[in-house]
Amino acid sequence: MIQVHAWADLDYDVLVRDMRAVAFDLDNTLASSKQPMSAAMTDRFAELTHRTTVAVITGGRYELVVSQVLDAIGGRADRSRMHLMPTGGSRYYRWHVDDDGCGRWKCVYAHDLSETDRRAAAASVETRARELGLWETRVWGERIEDRGSQLTFSALGQQAPETAKRSWDPDDKKKRMLVAAVSRDLPHLKVRSGGYTSIDISLPGMDKSFAVHELARVLGVEVGGIVFVGDRMNPGGNDYPAAEAGAYAVRVGSPDDTLRFLERLLVRL
Structure with missing residues (x-):
């Protein structure tokens, strides 16, 4: 049975006990559509990366992840613990430090259409x-x-x-x-x-179900250990495939809800 949990009704102690990573939708979850994360969200998101593994899984293109998330957090986050999966997970980016010590976001894979x-x-x-x-x-x-x-x-x-x-x-x-x-x-x-x-x-199979399975594979954890937070968790919504894949699905209604979710989560990490 597929379960979707409302952020306000969670047992956060149980959530933290079983959690191995937290993945977020972007638009209307971390930030308003096409807008940068708020200052308060930026603070808590950056702090979360120093406590656990964090992913952003969005249908938007990589450039929006840059403008809405990366430009907002700058160097405050632990980028080595971040996983960026834009265009529904059909692309995947990780932070890479070159031999000369310079860091950059590197595309690990891209399943492009012809x-x-x-x-x-x-x-x-x-x-x-x-x-x-x-x-x-x-x-x-x-x-x-x-x-x-x-x-x-x-x-x-x-x-x-x-x-x-x-x-x-x-x-x-x-x-x-x-x-x-x-x-x-x-x-x-x-x-x-x-x-x-x-x-x-x-391409077939390229949705948030694929993304959370791929993230679980990379991290070496069970899909159920990934908490996925999104605003469109209803059947047919673009976040629902993460729930269908077996991720621990958390429904929010807006970035304000996500902020409250993060506040409750961070005090327990």
Whole structure:
């Protein structure tokens, strides 16, 4: 049976006893959409990296992890204990120190789509979105973003305000229709719901289930020892595959909830 735990109802002593790593979604979990982490979140996130292994697993591209997380924490975190898994885990970055002592984030793997598949995916999402009446006239930023290992369609554009995103498809009905239509065009690829207004297209198996399994393999721990914190933990949400994979799933509603989760966790570490 798949269990998702509300952050406010956790037995934190039991959580800490069994925890081997903490993984976070990014948008609307660690930070507001496309915005840097708050000062308070930055303080607690950096502190957590000195206490345990920490991962960021997001559907967003690596550049957003940089602007929302890495630029905020600077050198305050223990970067050797951080694992960055953008584009749904289809890419993986670790901190690497060269022989001359200089450190940098190094891409360990990238499961990229072929150019042919990226073109076909872009054509399909535009065609099907127009047919379904989901090609909106007012958008903020680009609708279709090629992330290399993932192509993402954002119905309101990448820079849409959070209030508009949350109200566009509250029951996920629009995204489900679009996912089904695009999946028929691209049966050899994985098409899934992403954020509030987006769908993601990648190679088969590239979702947060894959990411937590890969993180467990790298760390040499059971998947159940990974705590995954996300705001879209409902069935069909883009964080739910982590729960399906067997990670200890924690549901939050906003970065404010995540901040409170971290405060309760840190006093026990």
